[in-house]
Amino acid sequence: MSTVQAIDWAATAPLLxxxxxxxxxxxxxxxxxxxxxxxxxxxxGLAVATVSVLPLVGDDRATFCxxxxxxxxxxxxxxxxxxxxxxxxxxxxxxxxxxxxxIDDRVPTGEHHxxxxxxxxxxxxxxxxxxxxxxxxxxxxxxxxxxxxVGLKRGDRRSAEAALKFxxxxxxxxxxxxxxxxxxxxxxxxxxxxGIRAAxxxxxxxxxxxxxxxxLSLFGLLFKVAAVPLHGWVPDTYVGAPPAVAxxxxxxxxxxxxxxxxxxxxxxxxxxxxxxxxILAAVAALTMTVGNVLALRQRHAVRLLAWSSVGQSGxxxxxxxxxxxxxxEVSGAAAEAVLAYLLIYSVVNLGAFAVVAAVSRHRPxxxxxxxQGLVRRQPWAGVGLAFALLCLAGLPPGIAGLFAKVVxxxxxxxxxxxxxxxxxxxxVAIGLAYYVRWMAVVLGPVGEDSASPEVHPAVxxxxxxxxxxxxxxxxxxxxxxxxxx
Amino acid sequence: xxxxxxxxxxxxxxxxxxxxxxxxSSADRLGAMVGVAVAAATFAVSLLVAVLTWGRxxxxxxxxxxxxxxxxxxxxxxxxxxxxxxxxxxxxxSLLCMVAxxxxxxxxxxxxVLSLLLLxxxxxxxxxxxxxxxxxxxxxxxxxxxxxVIADWGDRHDPAGxxxxxxxxxxxxxxxxxxxxxxxxxxHAHTGTFDMVELAERGGLGMSxxxxxxxxxxxxxxxxxxAPMWPLHIWLPDAHGKAPTVGxxxxxxxxxxxxxxxxxxIWVPAVPEGAQALAPYLACLAAVGIVYGSxxxxxxxxxxxxxxxxxVGHMGFVLLGIATLTPVGLNGALxxxxxxxxxxxxxxxxxxxxxxxxxxxxxxxxxxGLYARSPRxxxxxxxxxxxxxxxxxxxxxxxxxxxxxGAFDPAEALPRATFLACMVAGGVGAVLTAAYxxxxxxxxxxxxxxxxxxEASTRELATWSPLLVLTVVLGLAPGLLLTITDPAVRxxxxxxx
Numbered sequence: 002m003s004t005v006q007a008i009d010w011a012a013t014a015p016l017l018x019x020x021x022x023x024x025x026x027x028x029x030x031x032x033x034x035x036x037x038x039x040x041x042x043x044x045x046g047l048a049v050a051t052v053s054v055l056p057l058v059g060d061d062r063a064t065f066c067x068x069x070x071x072x073x074x075x076x077x078x079x080x081x082x083x084x085x086x087x088x089x090x091x092x093x094x095x096x097x098x099x100x101x102x103x104i105d106d107r108v109p110t111g112e113h114h115x116x117x118x119x120x121x122x123x124x125x126x127x128x129x130x131x132x133x134x135x136x137x138x139x140x141x142x143x144x145x146x147x148x149x150x151v152g153l154k155r156g157d158r159r160s161a162e163a164a165l166k167f168x169x170x171x172x173x174x175x176x177x178x179x180x181x182x183x184x185x186x187x188x189x190x191x192x193x194x195x196g197i198r199a200a201x202x203x204x205x206x207x208x209x210x211x212x213x214x215x216x217l218s219l220f221g222l223l224f225k226v227a228a229v230p231l232h233g234w235v236p237d238t239y240v241g242a243p244p245a246v247a248x249x250x251x252x253x254x255x256x257x258x259x260x261x262x263x264x265x266x267x268x269x270x271x272x273x274x275x276x277x278x279x280i281l282a283a284v285a286a287l288t289m290t291v292g293n294v295l296a297l298r299q300r301h302a303v304r305l306l307a308w309s310s311v312g313q314s315g316x317x318x319x320x321x322x323x324x325x326x327x328x329x330e331v332s333g334a335a336a337e338a339v340l341a342y343l344l345i346y347s348v349v350n351l352g353a354f355a356v357v358a359a360v361s362r363h364r365p366x367x368x369x370x371x372x373q374g375l376v377r378r379q380p381w382a383g384v385g386l387a388f389a390l391l392c393l394a395g396l397p398p399g400i401a402g403l404f405a406k407v408v409x410x411x412x413x414x415x416x417x418x419x420x421x422x423x424x425x426x427x428x429v430a431i432g433l434a435y436y437v438r439w440m441a442v443v444l445g446p447v448g449e450d451s452a453s454p455e456v457h458p459a460v461x462x463x464x465x466x467x468x469x470x471x472x473x474x475x476x477x478x479x480x481x482x483x484x485x486x
Numbered sequence: 487x488x489x490x491x492x493x494x495x496x497x498x499x500x501x502x503x504x505x506x507x508x509x510x511s512s513a514d515r516l517g518a519m520v521g522v523a524v525a526a527a528t529f530a531v532s533l534l535v536a537v538l539t540w541g542r543x544x545x546x547x548x549x550x551x552x553x554x555x556x557x558x559x560x561x562x563x564x565x566x567x568x569x570x571x572x573x574x575x576x577x578x579x580s581l582l583c584m585v586a587x588x589x590x591x592x593x594x595x596x597x598x599v600l601s602l603l604l605l606x607x608x609x610x611x612x613x614x615x616x617x618x619x620x621x622x623x624x625x626x627x628x629x630x631x632x633x634x635v636i637a638d639w640g641d642r643h644d645p646a647g648x649x650x651x652x653x654x655x656x657x658x659x660x661x662x663x664x665x666x667x668x669x670x671x672x673x674h675a676h677t678g679t680f681d682m683v684e685l686a687e688r689g690g691l692g693m694s695x696x697x698x699x700x701x702x703x704x705x706x707x708x709x710x711x712x713a714p715m716w717p718l719h720i721w722l723p724d725a726h727g728k729a730p731t732v733g734x735x736x737x738x739x740x741x742x743x744x745x746x747x748x749x750x751x752i753w754v755p756a757v758p759e760g761a762q763a764l765a766p767y768l769a770c771l772a773a774v775g776i777v778y779g780s781x782x783x784x785x786x787x788x789x790x791x792x793x794x795x796x797x798v799g800h801m802g803f804v805l806l807g808i809a810t811l812t813p814v815g816l817n818g819a820l821x822x823x824x825x826x827x828x829x830x831x832x833x834x835x836x837x838x839x840x841x842x843x844x845x846x847x848x849x850x851x852x853x854x855g856l857y858a859r860s861p862r863x864x865x866x867x868x869x870x871x872x873x874x875x876x877x878x879x880x881x882x883x884x885x886x887x888x889x890x891x892g893a894f895d896p897a898e899a900l901p902r903a904t905f906l907a908c909m910v911a912g913g914v915g916a917v918l919t920a921a922y923x924x925x926x927x928x929x930x931x932x933x934x935x936x937x938x939x940x941e942a943s944t945r946e947l948a949t950w951s952p953l954l955v956l957t958v959v960l961g962l963a964p965g966l967l968l969t970i971t972d973p974a975v976r977x978x979x980x981x982x983x
Binding site for chain 1: 518553554556571590608619622624626627629630632633637639649653656657660661664665668671672674675679700707822
């Protein structure tokens, strides 16, 4: 029996393309003194990665398999591809927001892009990871560059502090997660999701230890998605980081956490649904409530988006609580709901951050009042932000956001968690309160500052792309609903 | 497949879109004119709809197309005797509001017209769609435009207050409609369809009583916030008081009807056992609302707030009629709905006109002696007030009478004693209503003139006259309305009507 595993290079091509580009960017940046190269090369690498995804669509593949068929470490299926779209598009938009002249001048461009692409490679890896070791390594590959990304602003103490806070919380969460994984491995004897699932179904003993292991292994992922009580790092980190990085953290890095949760819960830990189901439901309710209530008080744009993104995480966690439901249509719908919500949320949240990046370039203080009458000073930026906020709130004309909420409500209701649906209904109203307040500022009359800020072309393109996508999804929501069916 | 209803909903939306992309320089001058043109076209289409469907039973002009197959969401639309009068009321009031803006010339009129057109889209959509999710979507469409109408063009003297009023309205309604969505999803989870017609035909088949009660409670809550039902009416007095005239007219005239329409179209037929279980509670709360609204009115010193509280009472009658679950009660509710739209719409036009003249809608600020100062305005006000208090011969009478008649003899499964008590409370409320409107007429119209005269202009009279004429016509010939609502109601209630 050969111990050398056959590798399906085509299945890993997107991830390799991004990783190789990261190294190329670093090398090129070291030898040229033109910072624009980093951005252009990154775009090129992401384009290559996107093209290499195309042949994989509609074709399930598995690689890095154990020789005796006990499981594969890397799988490309509908879920993987759906999520790759989020990562690639999200990273591309982040690169656009990081263009020279658009991002803070104190950020070293080459290093920034290198770290960004490394982290994106990790996020791509997570979507395909089907064993716990690969999952943890991929998760760290997302996180470690992210710490540096946050703290990369030269001579900015707030940035460094944000990075440190982010780092410390992350390390604790990862340590707890590793402990949980060791317990799971110890009891089940398997690292692969399929093996764990089989062991759980066979009634692996001691069940108590296993239950603790299962719950603890979710810890690191709950940190990534900013679930309460592991959300404390979010506001300071987002505010300290450049808007482009905050956008990346709130979309790509968070999506990485969600896809890993989805894989673990639905494909490995399903048998223990009674153990973690109620916990996740409670965490979801807490997360959306805490995030929304604290967002109410914010007067700072990025801080508001930070708390709002905590609140939005709660909505995405809610269907996860029923993802292991015994009825196949309920669990399938729950997985679809998470993915659909994630896709729509990514588009509109990136749109909001793109406008924040454009405005904060000229008004670094970042107060909500800086957006006074933006729609008259910068019509496209204003319309883009207003529409993104409406979608985040889930109110027409932001139909995309509305249906994101509808699918989540539906999966929670069919899963039998009526109380959670009611908590969500209340949270929709709380969330709306701050979104609409900001939107009113954007659409209101021009304040004292009537200057029209110049918007960098790359940022303008990012705003336009997200706006077009959000409007498109509002007209044809079915484009992202029911993807996994 | 008929394109008329999609056209009806799309017309105002297209107008709004055109205004949004119109070059800024000329848009403010043209805004009101575009508004009038679009609203007139929409009104014409709705008249065409009426001509094509008048007197024909069942759902007419149906259209159907899959929108989101993954969620089982369809575009389904149609009109029958229940929705047609509301559609006509909506297009008429919208047109009159646009015409009023033509004379009034507020600031940023383009944005205001845009909001009003979006509002009209949402209301019309709500009245014609036959899919629960679509109903929810259109139910939500009106919120953001209405928020802007109140928050940006509301009471000029109280920017913080109008913003607060708008936000309270928005948040309460959103919370309510999100709960309503949960109810819809519960229904879908047990029946597998969002089709209102099919659900009405099934009559709750596939859902246990417990599920129906749960769904009816959730759906009813969302609709009750909008209607509004006491004690969920708390958003209403402020929203009406602070809204600009056109906002109040549309809010009272058509937005409230979305709630009561939902009760008739969805709540009663789709979850009948749940409706039966909850109807006594609805009746009691409705009766409390009638009495509460009347007493609150007696204590008001601001004309707009007074009319707002009177709406709570009138909508109480509508809800009481629905709660009886009988053809008589439901017909009464539908007639009262339309009458309230006409009369209260007109009252808000009048209150707005007085507020513009005196800078405040306080009764003391308006002063006495309107008969002497501005006889035409005072005459219209007096007639409308009489209509609102339910004087026989005017539109307000029939709805209230039929409603009370329905409460006298509710559906068999309902506790009759409770409904008799509600009927008595409703009667007391009607008397109190008479008291406060007579009080208003005496305070404003009679007495020695105190301030300078400000007669109603011909333009204003022209704007108000359609409503006044219809109030009289419906008062003299309620059969016009009942001949089209009655067959639809009986169809809805099934054989037992």
